[in-house]
Amino acid sequence: MLPSYYEFYNSCKIISGKKALDNLPYELxxxxxxxxxxxxxxxxxxxxxxxxxxxxxKSSEMTIGAIFDDVPPDSSLKLVTEIAAVYxxxxxxxxxxxxxGSPMDTAKGVNIVISEDSEKLSDFMGADMxxxxxxxxxxxxxxxxxxxxxxxxxxxxxxxKNIKMPFVSQKLIASATILDPRMTIxxxxxxxxxxxxxxxxxxxxxxxxxxxxxxSDAYAHAAxxxxxEHLVRVVKNGDDENGRLALANAxxxxxxxxSNSMTGMIHSLGHATGGVCHVPHGVAMSxxxxxxxxYNMKKIEPYLAEMLLPFGGxxxxxxxxxxxxxxxxxxxxxxxxxxxxxxCGLPMTLKEAGVSESALETIAxxxxxxxxxxxxxxxxxxxxALEVLKQAYQ
Amino acid sequence: xxxPYLPIKPGRKWIKEVIVKSVFLFMGTALESAARRDPxxxxxxxxxxxxxxxMMNVLxxxxxxxxxxxxxxxxxxxxxxxxxKNDIKEREVKGNGGESGNIKLQDIDLIVNFKNIExxxxxxxxxxxxxxxxAERRLLVRGNLARVMSFSRCLxxxxxxxxxxxxxxxxMKRPPRMGLKKQLIRLMIMTDIALGxxxxxxxxx
Numbered sequence: 001m002l003p004s005y006y007e008f009y010n011s012c013k014i015i016s017g018k019k020a021l022d023n024l025p026y027e028l029x030x031x032x033x034x035x036x037x038x039x040x041x042x043x044x045x046x047x048x049x050x051x052x053x054x055x056x057x058k059s060s061e062m063t064i065g066a067i068f069d070d071v072p073p074d075s076s077l078k079l080v081t082e083i084a085a086v087y088x089x090x091x092x093x094x095x096x097x098x099x100x101g102s103p104m105d106t107a108k109g110v111n112i113v114i115s116e117d118s119e120k121l122s123d124f125m126g127a128d129m130x131x132x133x134x135x136x137x138x139x140x141x142x143x144x145x146x147x148x149x150x151x152x153x154x155x156x157x158x159x160x161k162n163i164k165m166p167f168v169s170q171k172l173i174a175s176a177t178i179l180d181p182r183m184t185i186x187x188x189x190x191x192x193x194x195x196x197x198x199x200x201x202x203x204x205x206x207x208x209x210x211x212x213x214x215x216s217d218a219y220a221h222a223a224x225x226x227x228x229e230h231l232v233r234v235v236k237n238g239d240d241e242n243g244r245l246a247l248a249n250a251x252x253x254x255x256x257x258x259s260n261s262m263t264g265m266i267h268s269l270g271h272a273t274g275g276v277c278h279v280p281h282g283v284a285m286s287x288x289x290x291x292x293x294x295y296n297m298k299k300i301e302p303y304l305a306e307m308l309l310p311f312g313g314x315x316x317x318x319x320x321x322x323x324x325x326x327x328x329x330x331x332x333x334x335x336x337x338x339x340x341x342x343x344c345g346l347p348m349t350l351k352e353a354g355v356s357e358s359a360l361e362t363i364a365x366x367x368x369x370x371x372x373x374x375x376x377x378x379x380x381x382x383x384x385a386l387e388v389l390k391q392a393y394q
Numbered sequence: 395x396x397x398p399y400l401p402i403k404p405g406r407k408w409i410k411e412v413i414v415k416s417v418f419l420f421m422g423t424a425l426e427s428a429a430r431r432d433p434x435x436x437x438x439x440x441x442x443x444x445x446x447x448x449m450m451n452v453l454x455x456x457x458x459x460x461x462x463x464x465x466x467x468x469x470x471x472x473x474x475x476x477x478x479k480n481d482i483k484e485r486e487v488k489g490n491g492g493e494s495g496n497i498k499l500q501d502i503d504l505i506v507n508f509k510n511i512e513x514x515x516x517x518x519x520x521x522x523x524x525x526x527x528x529a530e531r532r533l534l535v536r537g538n539l540a541r542v543m544s545f546s547r548c549l550x551x552x553x554x555x556x557x558x559x560x561x562x563x564x565x566m567k568r569p570p571r572m573g574l575k576k577q578l579i580r581l582m583i584m585t586d587i588a589l590g591x592x593x594x595x596x597x598x599x
Contacts, residue, residue, distance in 0.1 A: 005530045126505075126536035166539050211529040262529075371539040374528045374546070379568035 006213035010256045012139075012150045013176040016249055018241065021052055021180040024096070024138060025060035031136035031175050033094030035065040037087050039107045040098040044142050045069045047186045053098055053140065065092030071103045076157045077165070080109040080121055087114055094136040097174075098183075100195075101281075104139055104148035108172045109156045111135055121156065127168040139174035142183045144247040145195025145282050147202055147255015149177035164275075166371070173259070179248040181241040189235045189344035192247070194282030196234075197337075197346070199251040200227045201266055201285040204293065206257035207307055208300040209264045209375040216261035219253045225310035226250035231336070235343050264376030265367075266292035269388065272366035277355045283347055286340070290333045291392050295384070299377035301326045308332075350393045360389045410515045415457040417518040418450065420587065421552070422459045422470035423594050427586035428552050429468035431579045434570075435551050438544045439468045448504040448545065449473075452514045453534075460502065472597055504537035504545070520557070523565030524549055555580045 015023055028036055040050055050067065057064055068083050086092075087110060097107035113121050115134045124130060139149035148154075154167045187195070203223040206216050227250045234243035269292070270284035279287075293304060305325035309317040312332050320328045340346040347353040350360075364385040367373070373380055380388075428435050442463050451458035460471040508514035513532035516522045524546050527533045535542050553562045554570045563569040572580070 007531050126539070127534040129536060163538065163540075210525060211531075369540040369543045371543060373543065374525055377567070379566070381568075 003213055006211070006215075008213060008215040008260045009152070009170045010150055010173065010260070011170070011175075012173050012256075014150075014179065014252060015176060016179040016245065016252075018181060018245075020178050021056045021140065021182065024053065024056045024140075024178060025062045027138060027176050027178075028062065028094055028096075028136060031094065033136045035063045035090075035092050036094040036096045036136075036138070037065045037083070037090065037092040037110075038067045038069075038096045038098060039071060039083060039103050039110070040067070040069050041071040041073075041103055042069060044099045044103070047142075049142055049183055049186070050098060052180075052182055053096065065090045071099065071106050073102055074157050075102050075106040075109060075155070076159050077109075077121055078159065079106060080113060080156060081119070083110045084113045094138070096138045096140065098140045098142060100141065100143040101146035101148045104141075104146065104174075105154040105156060107137060107139075108154035108167065111137055111172075112154075112167060121167075122158065122165060124167055125165045129167070130169040130171045134171045136175045139177040140183060141177065141179065141248060141251065143187060143191065143195040144184055144244070144251040145198035147199065147251050147258065149174045150252055150255040151259040153259070177252060179245060179252060181244040181248070184244045184248055185238065185241065187238070189238060190346055191282075192238065193231065193235050193340045193344050193346045194280055194286060195251070196227050196231045196247050196282075197286035197289065197340070198282040199223060199247070199254040200231075201270075201289050202254035202258040202263060203227070203250075204289065204307060205263040205266055206254065206261040208293070208296060208303045208377060209262055210377055211261040211375050212303075213261060216257040219257035220261075221307075221310050223250040223254035223257060224307060226253070228311050228313075228336075232339055232343070235340065262375040263372045264292065265295065265373055265378075265380050265385075265388075267372040268367045268370035268376070268380070269363070269385065269392075271370050271372070272363045273350070273355065275366060276359050276363050277353075279350075279353045279355060283353055286337055286346055287348065287350060287353060287392050288388075290330050290337070291388050293330050293333065295380070295388055296376065296378045297326060304329050350389065355393070357393060360386060360393065364389055407511050410511050411457055414452060414511060414514045414518055418457055418459040419472075419594055420591065421518070421556075422461070422472065423587050423590045424556055424583060425461070425548070425552055426468060426470040427583045427590065428555055428579075429548075431582050431586070432551060432555070432576075435548045438548050439463060440466075441544060442468075442541065446504075446541075447471075447502045448506070448537075448541075449502050450506045450508075452508045452511055456508070456511050456514065470594065472594060502537070504535070504541050506542065506545075507534040507536065508532060509534065520553065520561070520565055525567060526565075555583050 066086050095107045095111055097103045109121055111134050112124050115132050141149055152168055152170045152172050154172055156165050158165055203220040207220040226246050230243040230246040234240050266288045269288045270281055273279045273284045274281055308325045308329045337348050341348050364382055367385045368382055429439050444463055446463040449458055449460045458473055460473050462469050462471050509532055517527045550566055551570055554572055
């Protein structure tokens with residue numbers, strides 16, 4: 001159904017395929033850059049992935065301005081200031097982020113203070129606060145989940161004030177993203193599963209939340225199909241390069257979808273659970289996905305039924321009577337979670353993920369203040385959130 | 395030959411501006427009262443820090459209103475802009491006789507911006523609910539997004555006090571229940587508006 005009004009924006013060039021990484025210097029040159037700073041984390045370095053990036057610069061006449069490889073799992077204001085100083089001191093002119101959501105968000109944060117020529121990142125907190133053109137920013141994801149490379153948001157923590165600062169602007173979308181199977185091939189099975197479930201949740205929430213539109217639907221539809229076709233195969237055989245590339249593409253497509261149609265209660269609950277109990281985001285998404293779809297069922301049944309086609313395949317879609325398709329989709333999501341638990345130990349309940357039952361009330365309180373809830377089709381009040389959490393607990 | 399292609403200065407949508415300004419005044423007075431009278435709104439506002447300031451604004455220099463939580467109370471502050479042509483970040487907003495005096499725009503903790511007067515008109519008249527306005531990106535928020543969720547819940551309850559059910563029910567995902575107690579609160583809010591509005595109008599002119 002065509003909404004009465006919608007907006008869609010995705011300016012990111014996607015470069016996908018084997019040896020795609022070797023195009024990095026060409027792409028930087030295209031954006032007028034010669035001296036990028038590489039922002040990454042220790043895990044990415046230890047997996048040898050930064051070596052691939054360094055190798056791509058050989059014979060390119062470019063200078064790597066600096067490699068900052070100490071990004072923690074949650075980006076912070078202090079870190080952004082520190083990297084901005086390195087950027088200025090080494091006369092860098094662009095950004096290359098290598099990693100998952102945290103290096104990407106960090107690069108976006110540093111890009112804000114550099115491009116806006118400001119020392120105070122917090123001045124730009126909120127939506128559409130950026131006024132100047134950003135420096136070139138190439139994103140190289142090493143997980144297939146966050147979709148940060150094509151999203152218009154970044155979250156940076158102010159550890160002194162103990163708040164998470166959201167930054168939302170279409171200027172934050174990467175100039176280009178490079179999806180190279182070499183960059184995700186070393187991901188262990190449980191992280192592959194968790195991050196892909198994050199991508200699946202992005203796609204499914206994008207397809208069902210109130211800001212959905214025909215463009216985001218197209219991306220979400222393709223992402224759901226690709227995750228379903230390749231996830232289990234890649235978890236079973238991590239060396240499957242085609243499968244890895246498909247999951248990376250799925251994550252990027254899901255990112256483009258949810259960046260435009262936003263997410264809902266599954267993300268609200270996931271953010272709160274991550275904040276209180278440090279459950280990895282992908283794990284939380286996998287746990288909450290069927291519960292969120294079920295909770296919203298009354299409002300989104302036709303959309304759930306439609307998603308059975310990409311998720312269950314043509315045969316499943318045709319043989320399931322129309323009125324049972326929504327329920328069947330949720331059953332198949334649960335079936336996938338069971339399969340992933342058996343294959344790589346991906347938790348199916350909050351209890352399995354190490355969440356204490358006493359934390360549920362705090363999580364419920366935090367989740368109703370999460371802005372993602374605005375876009376959820378159904379209202380979620382504190383008591384509702386607590387009920388869903390109890391269901392997901394065991 | 396004279397250039398036939400002269401610059402055009404677009405006019406203003408005065409009627410819609412006046413209506414939006416009036417709704418701000420009415421809503422501001424109502425919210426100040428509801429924050430004292432309705433326990434659900436009070437519960438929300440109790441979680442906000444003292445000194446918290448917020449603003450609803452129509453971009454770029456349209457009507458707007460400010461609020462402040464001071465001494466545990468949520469107060470409608472109205473607005474008086476000294477120099478509308480200055481950069482929006484630099485302009486100073488003067489309180490209308492509130493206890494805390496002046497509020498500088500850059501110090502306001504939360505700003506809800508309508509992209510244009512048409513968007514504000516749609517949301518405030520009220521033809522469109524807050525979630526739909528967000529979904530259609532007619533609203534932009536500057537500041538702490540968690541606080542805006544709490545403010546949205548307050549607005550939902552306020553709408554239920556101000557409008558008949560057939561109006562507010564279509565604007566919300568789940569309309570609040572308005573039992574007998576709520577109806578009494580609604581009556582008190584309406585009385586407060588009747589008594590408080592003339593004062594606010596005088597101060598704003």
